[in-house]
Structures are given as structure tokens and as C-alpha cells.
Amino acid sequence: MSPVLFLAQRLSAAVLAFAVTAHLATIIYAARAGMTAADVLARTHGNVAFFILYVVFVAAVAVHAPIGLRNVLREWTPWRGRSLDVALAAFALILLALGLRATVAVFVA
Amino acid sequence: MMRASHRQPGFVAAILHRLSGIALAVFLPLHFLALGLALNGAAPLDTFLAVTRHPLVKAVEWALVVALALHMALGLRVLAIEFLPWRDRTVATVTTCIGAGFLVGLLLLLNRA
């Protein structure tokens, strides 16, 4: 793990501290209010604030999760080296793509 | 016989952090795909969501929310150790983090529709 990866991991973690807190609060609020999926989508529809929050959330996750998985795989499996890095970079892009798609989905729904 | 280092609270914290992280990483693409169904209109999403009413699915959902809270709490502990001049009282801190995770879970349980 290089200083750059370390920085990316810790920085994304700091961003996620806020995003996850907001997300957990939202989840508990929605559960408390007995909201259905349709109710939730009604709230996210056209909601620019949520859109921006989730874009930032998705970007941070797309950085944080693959770097974390890299440590796990290097330490707990024999897989390491270039092929692992490439696979995880691909995973990062997949998370980013699917995450942005989902963010757009709940914005336009 | 479990290694002594594995009975240390710092190791327990690291393992919980790691396992919850793996669970979340596996879950996330599925979460994004499910939400992406909204793009196709309400019907496909509702069809999918009918599946999520199954008790087992609800239990897994609950576990994932706890995993998220736990992962964050324990992650904040790591950030504090690394960046703040804070001397970890490990047992107390780790217990608090785990407690916070389950508190979130409890809140969710008490309020589930």
C-alpha cells in the first residue's frame, strides 16, 4: 500500500463518515415513518440536494471499497500483483457506473 | 487453540471492520442494480421489492445496516488512532463502537413497518 492509496482510502473514509451518517439517518427516518419505496422515490425525485449527496457518496465508495478489498485479498488469498490491481480498478469503475446510474434512477423516477 | 492475539480487542475490532467491509462491498453492486430498476418505471421496482418482504431478506437487510454502522464506527476509531493525539483505551472504545453499531440496528428494529 503506497502513501497515495493510503491517502485515497483515509480521505474517502472521511467523506463517507458524513455520507454514511446521513444515509443511516435517512434509513432510520424512513423506517420510522413507515415509508414505502414509492414514498422514498417521491422524496428523491427532482431533489438536487440528494442527487449531489449521492454522487459524492458513490464516488467516495468507488474509491474506498476497492482499496479495502485489495488489502483483504492480498493478505488473505494468494492473489496479488498487477492482475489484482487491474481487477479492483475494474470493480471501482463498475461501482461508479452502477452507483451513478442508481443515483440518476432515483432522481428521475 | 485460538492465538492469543486474536483475543485482543484491537484484533476483534479489525476483524469486525474487515468482515463488515467485505459484506458491504459484496452487497453494494446489488443495491445499485436494485435502485437502478427505478429507471424502468415503478412496476419492475415493485416486482423486485416484493421479494424483499421475505423475512430472511429483511433480516439480511437489517444485518447490512448494522454492518454499515459498525464499519463506520470502527473506521472512525482507526482514523482517530492514526490522526489524533488520542490514546486508545482499546476495550472501552471497541465496545462503544460495537454498541453504536447495534444501537443503530436496534433503532431500525423498533421502527420497522
Place this chain on the structure above:
Amino acid sequence: MLAVEVWRGGASGRFQTFHVARSANQTVLDVVTNIQREQDATLAYRFACRVGMCGSCAMTVNGRPRWTCRTRVAAALGADATLRLEPLRNFPVVRDLAVDMRAFFEKWRAAKGQFEPGPELPDDFAVVAPASPQRQTADAGIECIGCGICYAACDVVAWEPDYLGPAALNRAWTLVNDVRDRGNAARLDAVSAGSGCHLCHTHMSCTTFCPKGLAPTYAIAGLKRTTLARALGKPR
């Protein structure tokens, strides 16, 4: 009588059970010495000072890495009935309870864990205020005697064979904070390489088991912060 299971062999081997008479205030070193002198002269183990100064007697006692000279049998047993002695984890086994420490010290060198005076002799003695923050930081980790217990306790050393380890990194941190040292550029490079300080996951086993009460975890955290600041281009 105390039942003692002792590892015999190298990487592969078996546990051999001995029986040793209990006595008051007996240490684990007393037990091992008794076995080797009275029962089986072929048992290989290390010790030197017997009084908790040299660290040579470190081994795994009932799953925990400890100095045998400073471990009372009563304390080591806890709720167990038998004493189980194994060589330190994460080191290649030479024979029985003696391990090969070469890799441990090679990593110490690789982390630049030695004082670098620089190309020119200074004009006068360095004045280092003992109460200065840097000196206090260095002093917090300076008592390390290289016994290897932290290295044996570390899971990341077990999982990532190239990891420099807590002892080497702790020493590097004391030198980073030594205002007389001239080798910090190379040292910070060395500890931020792929096998350096960023691999630490703060399990804190090193800090838990260090017999001198040192805290390599925080030394490594210091290295993380310092190398991060350096990567971001901040002056140090």
C-alpha cells in the same frame, strides 16, 4: 507436578510433554532450564540475562509471546492446567524453541532503523532539550531491545511476509524524531514503500504484548502522518 508441552522440531515437529516440579515464584525460564538440564539435554532454547533486560528468552507461552524470564508460571497458566511452549510466531524455527532472527533484523535495516550522522561532522555537540516534543516522542519508543515479541504478535507480519513490522517501524519513528539524524529522506522512503507503515491495520497486538510497555501502533501512526504530509508536499 506441572505438565509442560514443548515444541520439538523445526517448522514441522510435535509437542513433547515433560513434567516439572512446581515451586514458589517459578518462572517459565526456570521450567525450560530445568527440562534442558535435568531431563532432555537436546532441547534448544535461548536465554541470556535472566532478568528482563536482553529479550533473548522470548517465546510463545500458552499462545502469548512473552519473555520467559519475566513470566511466572502461575500467571502464564491462568485457567489452563498445562504449560504450552512454542517458538515465536512469524520467525523461521531453527530448532525447538529457538528461532531465526535474521529476517527481523534485515527488515530493521531495510526500514533505515539506524542513526545516520550525515556526511559532515557537526561543529559542536547537538543540544537536544529532553522536554522538547520531538525528543519526548523519540523517548517514548527508544527503550526497544529488539526482542521480537511485537513482530511475533503481529497478524500483518503473518499475512504479508514483506511487512517491515512494528519493531523496525517503531525504531524508524524514534530516528525520524531525532533532530541530530540526517537520514530522514531515505528513511521516510523506506517506511512508505509497499511493505511499510501503511500496511498496519491497528490491531494493536504489538502494543498489547510489548514487555517494555512501548506502543509501536502510535509510532506507526506517526509514520503514516509524516509520510502523508510529505506526499502532499508539506514541509517537515
